[in-house]
Amino acid sequence: MNKIIVCLVSLLVFRVMANEKLYAQPVTKRPPILILDKPGGFGAYTAELLKTEGFNEYDILNIDKEAVSLTTLKSYDLLILPHLSISDSQTRDIVQYVEAGGNLVSFLPSSVLLKLLKAGSIAGILPGGYIQIDTGNAIGKGLLPVPLKFHGDAILVNNAAAKVIARFYPASLPAMISHRFGKGQVICFLYDLPKNILLTRQGNPDWAGREMDGIFGIRAMDLFTNNWVDSAMNCLNHADEQLRLLTHGIEFLSQDKKPLPRFWYFPDTLTCLATLTNDGEDNVQEDFIPQFQDVGAKGAKMSLYSLRTDKMSKSFADSLIREGHEVAGHPDATLHADKPTWAIMTKAIQDKFTELKAYQGVTNITTNVNHWFVWCGTDSAGYPDFTAEAKIETNEGIKLDMNYAHYDNNSSQPHFLGASGKSQGNFEGSGLPIRFADTKGNIVDIFQHFNNVYDQQYMEHKDSVGFFECFKGLVDRSMDNEVYSYISIKAHNNEYFFSKTPLMQMLDYANQQKVPVWAAADLYQFLKVKDEAYFSDFNFKKGTLTFTIHSALSNSNALSFLVPFEFNRKSVSVINGNKRSYPVVKKKIKGLDYAWVTIQPGKQYAFRVDYK
Numbered sequence: 001m002n003k004i005i006v007c008l009v010s011l012l013v014f015r016v017m018a019n020e021k022l023y024a025q026p027v028t029k030r031p032p033i034l035i036l037d038k039p040g041g042f043g044a045y046t047a048e049l050l051k052t053e054g055f056n057e058y059d060i061l062n063i064d065k066e067a068v069s070l071t072t073l074k075s076y077d078l079l080i081l082p083h084l085s086i087s088d089s090q091t092r093d094i095v096q097y098v099e100a101g102g103n104l105v106s107f108l109p110s111s112v113l114l115k116l117l118k119a120g121s122i123a124g125i126l127p128g129g130y131i132q133i134d135t136g137n138a139i140g141k142g143l144l145p146v147p148l149k150f151h152g153d154a155i156l157v158n159n160a161a162a163k164v165i166a167r168f169y170p171a172s173l174p175a176m177i178s179h180r181f182g183k184g185q186v187i188c189f190l191y192d193l194p195k196n197i198l199l200t201r202q203g204n205p206d207w208a209g210r211e212m213d214g215i216f217g218i219r220a221m222d223l224f225t226n227n228w229v230d231s232a233m234n235c236l237n238h239a240d241e242q243l244r245l246l247t248h249g250i251e252f253l254s255q256d257k258k259p260l261p262r263f264w265y266f267p268d269t270l271t272c273l274a275t276l277t278n279d280g281e282d283n284v285q286e287d288f289i290p291q292f293q294d295v296g297a298k299g300a301k302m303s304l305y306s307l308r309t310d311k312m313s314k315s316f317a318d319s320l321i322r323e324g325h326e327v328a329g330h331p332d333a334t335l336h337a338d339k340p341t342w343a344i345m346t347k348a349i350q351d352k353f354t355e356l357k358a359y360q361g362v363t364n365i366t367t368n369v370n371h372w373f374v375w376c377g378t379d380s381a382g383y384p385d386f387t388a389e390a391k392i393e394t395n396e397g398i399k400l401d402m403n404y405a406h407y408d409n410n411s412s413q414p415h416f417l418g419a420s421g422k423s424q425g426n427f428e429g430s431g432l433p434i435r436f437a438d439t440k441g442n443i444v445d446i447f448q449h450f451n452n453v454y455d456q457q458y459m460e461h462k463d464s465v466g467f468f469e470c471f472k473g474l475v476d477r478s479m480d481n482e483v484y485s486y487i488s489i490k491a492h493n494n495e496y497f498f499s500k501t502p503l504m505q506m507l508d509y510a511n512q513q514k515v516p517v518w519a520a521a522d523l524y525q526f527l528k529v530k531d532e533a534y535f536s537d538f539n540f541k542k543g544t545l546t547f548t549i550h551s552a553l554s555n556s557n558a559l560s561f562l563v564p565f566e567f568n569r570k571s572v573s574v575i576n577g578n579k580r581s582y583p584v585v586k587k588k589i590k591g592l593d594y595a596w597v598t599i600q601p602g603k604q605y606a607f608r609v610d611y612k
Contacts, residue, residue, distance in 0.1 A: 142591010209377025214412025431485025
């Protein structure tokens with residue numbers, strides 16, 4: 001949610017800084033989770049990660065500007081502290097909050113905080129590496145036991161008393177610990193989890209604007225060179241797995257407070273969803289007709305990113321849009337692909353939008369793919385910025401970017417993005433669309449949707465079987481192995497001679513597995529709905545949880561939310577929303593049991609969940 005909401009809660013004014021998303025909603029009770037933040041503190045990105053996991057029930061407070069007193073802290077069940085520089089008095093307030101019964105999640109905590117919480121002392125620094133989750137404890141249950149790569153510094157901590165949730169690999173020293181202090185509990189990630197997820201997903205900011213992979217043109221893929229990717233992990237979504245470690249930690253700490261609902265990743269009750277896109281290149285509209293007929297016959301929708309807008313009529317574009325497809329732009333800056341400046345890329349997008357309006361009457365453009373995936377890596381002043389292209393797109397009203405793609409043919413670092421075919425996964429460690437953020441954790445208001453099933457990668461090897469197997473592997477792992485992924489298929493019209501057979505196989509398999517295939521704009525519309533909805537008005541008393549769901553945006557697809565199926569040795573027995581009884585549907589997600597409820601977005605719900 002992009003707009004700033006201001007409300008009064010107990011005569012306290014909650015203000016939000018630029019790029020922060022505050023959910024201090026106009027209700028009488030505060031949400032259960034508080035995120036502390038300050039400039040450069042990754043609080044906004046931490047909030048973005050919570051929303052990705054469906055915890056749309058938090059406030060963000062700037063610890064330097066808001067009245068964050070001990071009394072304020074005590075009004076929340078759970079405090080999340082990013083890696084911030086905080087004063088001694090602020091540290092003492094946090095320690096007293098925990099001692100009095102509050103729960104704390106801390107990322108890369110300071111030596112002072114660790115000492116005051118009696119959670120250990122820092123013995124050294126580790127510059128990136130791997131963590132390995134202990135799946136034998138309650139927090140690690142159901143997660144992957146294999147080493148998972150992380151980026152950024154970590155601290156080595158001595159504390160024999162703390163419970164170890166994950167260890168650095170192969171050193172076997174604690175990477176995540178839980179610790180009881182006074183009446184409260186603490187979970188410490190001994191590395192910066194939000195920053196790690198950002199760098200894993202978006203690449204190395206040091207390579208911004210530089211040619212690194214030997215393939216002509218600056219692209220987002222240059223950011224993943226020089227062993228930034230552990231390609232053996234591509235099938236595991238290792239960034240998402242570490243994010244779920246946070247989710248399990250939040251739910252563990254909430255056991256002495258109240259069960260917390262969270263929204264599901266996908267529409268309805270799906271466990272996978274695909275988008276299909278087509279870069280138009282120099283083709284004319286007659287070239288597109290057979291492909292759109294084939295795709296439509298399978299019940300799928302497709303985005304057409306138009307390069308030569310002058311070769312497509314308004315009536316043809318209108319017909320595609322009426323059928324549920326998307327028509328958007330394919331900005332071309334390939335003449336400057338080796339030095340795509342801020343001004344050049346801005347002009348490329350603006351020119352394409354002008355053409356789309358003039359030739360096709362298309363103005364509502366929310367998604368984007370650049371020709372050759374050209375990616376600007378410098379800001380308006382010419383300084384390196386690995387989010388520059390995302391910021392340019394945001395300035396032009398684009399909300400979902402698809403320029404991160406699996407293409408590494410003929411690189412000077414052969415296949416640095418990983419294996420092809422069935423073993424191909426997501427080299428940026430994630431299958432979930434999440435907004436971009438800069439190196440200080442400030443949100444760039446555009447979703448990153450990974451282009452993971454790319455036809456040209458396979459066409460150049462004449463590997464139509466691998467093209468299909470890539471898609472099938474992603475679907476199977478998402479549906480069967482909980483490696484949840486939104487999948488994007490690229491099928492150029494000028495390469496349809498190669499991709500037709502495997503694409504039809506993909507669409508048949510998607511239908512068989514009941515995986516919808518959408519245009520990219522439809523995905524954004526759903527993400528917007530999930531992003532905007534939130535929980536409020538929590539109360540938990542005598543085994544009954546009540547809360548409100550606010551949803552202002554309607555959609556043809558449903559939202560689902562989960563609540564822990566068991567809480568304090570009791571199980572969900574009754575679910576009632578707006579005086580309607582919902583069936584108690586039990587599902588296991590990453591080792592934990594949940595009650596699953598599906599609702600129609602666009603209205604408010606008052607829910608009651610009884611545990612007996």
